[in-house]
Amino acid sequence: MEMKTIENMSKSSGSAAYEISDFKMLERVLRDSIKEPVTVAIACAHDYESLKAIFKAEDEGLADYLLLGIKPEIINLAERLHKEGACSQKQLDELIGRIVHCENGEEAAVKAVEAIRSGKAQVLFKGIMQTKTLLKEVVNKDRGLGTGSLMSSVVLLDVPKYHKIFAVTDPGMVMYPDLSDKVDLVKNAEKLMTSFGYEAVKVAGICAIEVVNEKMPETVDAARIEEMSTAGELGRVTFQGPLSMDVAMNKEMAEHKKTFGSVAGNADVLLVPSIATGNVIVKSLMVLADAKMAGCVVGASCPIVLTSRSADFSERYYSILACALSASR
Amino acid sequence: MEMKTIENMSKSSGSAAYEISDFKMLERVLRDSIKEPVTVAIACAHDYESLKAIFKAEDEGLADYLLLGIKPEIINLAERLHKEGACSQKQLDELIGRIVHCENGEEAAVKAVEAIRSGKAQVLFKGIMQTKTLLKEVVNKDRGLGTGSLMSSVVLLDVPKYHKIFAVTDPGMVMYPDLSDKVDLVKNAEKLMTSFGYEAVKVAGICAIEVVNEKMPETVDAARIEEMSTAGELGRVTFQGPLSMDVAMNKEMAEHKKTFGSVAGNADVLLVPSIATGNVIVKSLMVLADAKMAGCVVGASCPIVLTSRSADFSERYYSILACALSASR
Numbered sequence: 001m002e003m004k005t006i007e008n009m010s011k012s013s014g015s016a017a018y019e020i021s022d023f024k025m026l027e028r029v030l031r032d033s034i035k036e037p038v039t040v041a042i043a044c045a046h047d048y049e050s051l052k053a054i055f056k057a058e059d060e061g062l063a064d065y066l067l068l069g070i071k072p073e074i075i076n077l078a079e080r081l082h083k084e085g086a087c088s089q090k091q092l093d094e095l096i097g098r099i100v101h102c103e104n105g106e107e108a109a110v111k112a113v114e115a116i117r118s119g120k121a122q123v124l125f126k127g128i129m130q131t132k133t134l135l136k137e138v139v140n141k142d143r144g145l146g147t148g149s150l151m152s153s154v155v156l157l158d159v160p161k162y163h164k165i166f167a168v169t170d171p172g173m174v175m176y177p178d179l180s181d182k183v184d185l186v187k188n189a190e191k192l193m194t195s196f197g198y199e200a201v202k203v204a205g206i207c208a209i210e211v212v213n214e215k216m217p218e219t220v221d222a223a224r225i226e227e228m229s230t231a232g233e234l235g236r237v238t239f240q241g242p243l244s245m246d247v248a249m250n251k252e253m254a255e256h257k258k259t260f261g262s263v264a265g266n267a268d269v270l271l272v273p274s275i276a277t278g279n280v281i282v283k284s285l286m287v288l289a290d291a292k293m294a295g296c297v298v299g300a301s302c303p304i305v306l307t308s309r310s311a312d313f314s315e316r317y318y319s320i321l322a323c324a325l326s327a328s329r
Numbered sequence: 330m331e332m333k334t335i336e337n338m339s340k341s342s343g344s345a346a347y348e349i350s351d352f353k354m355l356e357r358v359l360r361d362s363i364k365e366p367v368t369v370a371i372a373c374a375h376d377y378e379s380l381k382a383i384f385k386a387e388d389e390g391l392a393d394y395l396l397l398g399i400k401p402e403i404i405n406l407a408e409r410l411h412k413e414g415a416c417s418q419k420q421l422d423e424l425i426g427r428i429v430h431c432e433n434g435e436e437a438a439v440k441a442v443e444a445i446r447s448g449k450a451q452v453l454f455k456g457i458m459q460t461k462t463l464l465k466e467v468v469n470k471d472r473g474l475g476t477g478s479l480m481s482s483v484v485l486l487d488v489p490k491y492h493k494i495f496a497v498t499d500p501g502m503v504m505y506p507d508l509s510d511k512v513d514l515v516k517n518a519e520k521l522m523t524s525f526g527y528e529a530v531k532v533a534g535i536c537a538i539e540v541v542n543e544k545m546p547e548t549v550d551a552a553r554i555e556e557m558s559t560a561g562e563l564g565r566v567t568f569q570g571p572l573s574m575d576v577a578m579n580k581e582m583a584e585h586k587k588t589f590g591s592v593a594g595n596a597d598v599l600l601v602p603s604i605a606t607g608n609v610i611v612k613s614l615m616v617l618a619d620a621k622m623a624g625c626v627v628g629a630s631c632p633i634v635l636t637s638r639s640a641d642f643s644e645r646y647y648s649i650l651a652c653a654l655s656a657s658r
Binding site for chain 2: 162175208245253279288
């Protein structure tokens with residue numbers, strides 16, 4: 001039986017990815033893949049954009065929700081969204097039963113993490129609160145969501161000029177990964193990508209150059225991870241590196257530079273050597289290449305949405321769907 | 330008297346930058362700014378794309394040339410380019426007098442650097458040879474082109490979705506700059522940008538975040554350089570950092586994140602913390618955002634074109650113009 005891959009999904013729609021707007025492509029892949037809605041616990045849900053995003057996902061049968069935060073503020077925002085057509089009458093009627101009142105961020109973090117541990121929710125979502133407040137509770141040894149694995153951030157990107165959705169890790173959480181961290185980053189990304197139906201995950205070890213240079217430790221690390229991949233130590237991952245960004249993302253450039261292998265020109269995941277490197281890829285493409293993104297923190301016992309305060313509605317909505325899909329597998 | 334700036338140049342054309350193709354914008358800015366052609370010494374000029382680029386620049390009165398390399402091969406290529414309409418009859422007639430035969434890369438490097446030192450040429454251009462062979466001669470203490478300054482790479486980018494040409498440093502030469510190196514990178518970039526007529530240069534210290542975090546040394550460095558800029562220690566540079574890529578390059582994102590200052594949303598130069606960070610910006614935008622680029626190595630006694638073997642004709646041509654412009658100031 002052939003497994004579903006995002007490449008196949010693009011093809012099976014009967015049209016090339018280029019004919020579909022970037023916006024719809026990420027949305028379609030995520031929406032079509034969710035079979036069972038899971039429950040999203042929003043810590044500090046008294047936030048306009050977050051509520052709007054979760055109401056949309058719930059209305060479409062893609063997610064359920066539990067709202068932790070300042071109750072009167074949540075109700076006010078829901079009434080406003082109702083007037084704007086972004087919250088149905090049914091959602092407004094059922095609202096009270098889904099709110100857990102919390103006075104502040106600390107309380108919301110504790111109760112949201114509790115909800116995950118007790119099985120009441122399967123995805124954790126940061127509303128309008130400090131990231132560190134939520135993470136402090138997530139990594140709490142006694143009552144947190146740690147699994148012993150490295151927690152890392154994976155951003156899915158949909159860029160009109162690339163032929164499929166791809167991921168960057170880590171653009172937001174692990175600052176200066178060493179070799180062991182990088183192997184964990186790859187494994188975490190692999191789990192997320194296979195939850196979308198990929199049967200094999202092509203990971204590029206991104207560096208400034210395509211050859212090993214002892215003065216550039218990231219090139220040495222990339223070559224070492226490629227050896228591990230070749231030896232079959234990385235499961236469904238095919239790793240190639242060091243690769244420069246153009247060789248990883250463009251078949252013509254790869255051929256021009258005589259860099260072959262199944263990852264060159266066709267990467268699913270970009271492993272970057274530092275948080276700054278990943279961050280500039282994501283933000284350059286969002287600001288200058290019409291990229292749409294979904295973010296997911298993986299490695300805890302549930303996927304976590306940690307979108308930044310500047311995230312717009314669509315980023316929040318896509319991130320909810322990506323984490324919900326990941327949690328349902 | 331108001332000095333010419335690239336922003337003014339865009340405006341004075343009577344149309345918004347967005348209405349001009351990215352290709353033409355970089356070309357126009359470079360072409361319009363060159364008043365006096367300088368001589369470009371091409372080391373290992375027996376290269377199709379390099380010859381095509383310099384023939385175009387010379388034909389347009391934008392550069393002169395001296396060709397160092399395997400003479401019969403240069404003549405063969407020139408005859409081929411003549412048949413293709415890319416080398417004029419006049420250029421073909423004058424060819425022999427401009428060729429200095431060299432057997433190999435080492436000899437071409439020595440003679441090309443000599444040509445710069447003796448004043449016969451003002452720009453050094455790497456043809457079809459190893460970068461390290463040329464650089465070894467450039468940094469030679471007795472007969473090289475060192476000035477005591479750090480040599481660094483600046484890439485000019487023209488991206489349709491940004492409102493002006495901007496630069497990234499260092500995406501290709503200085504691997505892991507420390508604070509002192511970063512100050513030199515800024516100064517080198519400032520020299521190049523002011524040679525294009527900028528009267529002030531807005532430099533963004535690019536990091537993954539916009540706040541200082543002691544665990545991220547690049548944020549500390551960026552804040553320190555901003556202090557130096559505020560204290561007037563950086564000449565015509567206005568430095569702001571740490572800034573994330575979206576805040577540096579997009580006014581709406583800057584306002585949304587309440588990051589003010591003259592650089593936010595309007596950067597001329599992006600100072601990046603590592604070669605990998607700069608390299609992924611340049612290559613992401615070239616592959617996925619239709620960017621056009623011109624590269625220039627600065628800090629030696631003349632500008633140097635070190636385009637990679639995969640550089641196409643337009644990249645070589647633009648880089649020649651950028652270096653010629655820089656050398657003529």
